Amino acid sequence: MLEVLSTRELAPVDRLDYWNELIASTYTGMVVDAPRDRFDARLTVWQMGTLRMVRPYSRAAVISRHAERHTRPTDQTLVAHLLTRGVARLEQRGRTVDLTEGDMVLCAAEEFYRFDTSTTHEMMVVEFDRRTLAERMPNIDDFVAKRISGQLPSTRLAHRYMSSLWQEAPETLPDAHWQMHAGILGDIIASCIEGSGEVTEAPSHFLLTRAEAVILERIGDPDLTPSVLAKSLGVPLRTLQAAAASTGTTPSALIMRRRLHRAARRLVSEPGAGVTTIAMECGFADPAHFARRFQQHFGTTPSHYRRMN
Structure with a gap:
């Protein structure tokens, strides 16, 4: 199911308040701060089997998400953000990560994080149950809030595969087929995360x-x-x-x-x-x-x- 949410039809002065109400109801603890008179945003949400993919777009903004302290580590959601437009700076777990177009970063959704985007930006975002990635990579927490270069072959492959899936989102396929693609995407993202360790530190x-x-x-x-x-x-x-x-x-x-x-x-x-x-x-x-x-x-x-x- 594909859902598109946008501020485009609203008066500029009303957009930021509307967006914060919308985002807070979808992502607990999330707040967007931006120049009120220039803000514009769009969010495309696609439920693909058990996997949720999101494509956010907005003009320059600071997006923060407060920690959910009642959440146990084993129940966490890990979110892979692939920056497809603009530049961004992520802060989480005491780390600061600068991203350019094509880079990927993994966030722990229930912990505090902050994206500072000084330009118009767009991302492709995939949400995983932490256990899903931990089954593939027991040391997955070592890669949270670390830049994964967009120049790695595996990251480029992830970008192309995600883009291809988005192009097919409006098509009708059996849930089992989408679930297979969700599994493939999980494997691709896990491989580019796992293969990034030595290269990103070079x-x-x-x-x-x-x-x-x-x-x-x-x-x-x-x-x-x-x-x-x-x-x-x-x-x-x-x-x-x-x-x-x-x-x-x-x-x-x-x-x-x-x-x-x-x-x-x-x-x-x-x-x-x-x-x-x-x-x-x-x-x-x-x-x-x-x-x-x-x-x-x-x-x-x-x-x-x-x-x-």
Whole structure:
């Protein structure tokens, strides 16, 4: 079952209060703080078998959730947040985690946490019974509130699989089929969490985090090449190439992936914008080149992708 909640039809002055009432009734202890005159949000909720997937979108805001002290650790819900747009900072268990597009982080839902999003942002969120992940990974608590790089092959796989599931959400399938997909998704997320430990602690992680920030700042610049990116970071190109290789990618692929995913999000969120305009504003000087790369990456044309989302 797919449910979409939005503030779009409300007067701007009423949106934040409405959203806080709505969120508090859905997620105990959650509060949203944002500029009242500019706030806008949307929440898509999909119950897939026994698994709940959520897709929140909002303009810049601070989202906090207070602890539920009566909840036993064995009854906890663990929530995987995959950031698909913008940047965010998470605070939980005394840790501070900076996230860029494509990164994932695991939160303990019944403990205090806080997301500070200084930009418009969107996430894909999956809620798990803690025991479900603990069966796969007995040390799952070691990974709570730790950044899982969006450049890991397993995280990219999780992103693609979740995106594919969302595209099929309106379709009618037997509950048993959705439950099988829920199990597959749990295995994929567990694998990318488990495989992230050594990589996220490596020195290359910090360089790639900085590289991601530069790419996002200059996403519309068609002259942003690996050499220009390395120069902006103050490192030799070979150093940047080695850092990217440690996560199974290249600087060119980092830049291209960011451009394509930014374009894909805009195709959906800005239905009135032309495909060529979006391509150029995402750093593609040639619309035909954009269309080819988009189809290679997403398996469909930009126009068809827009219609399906």
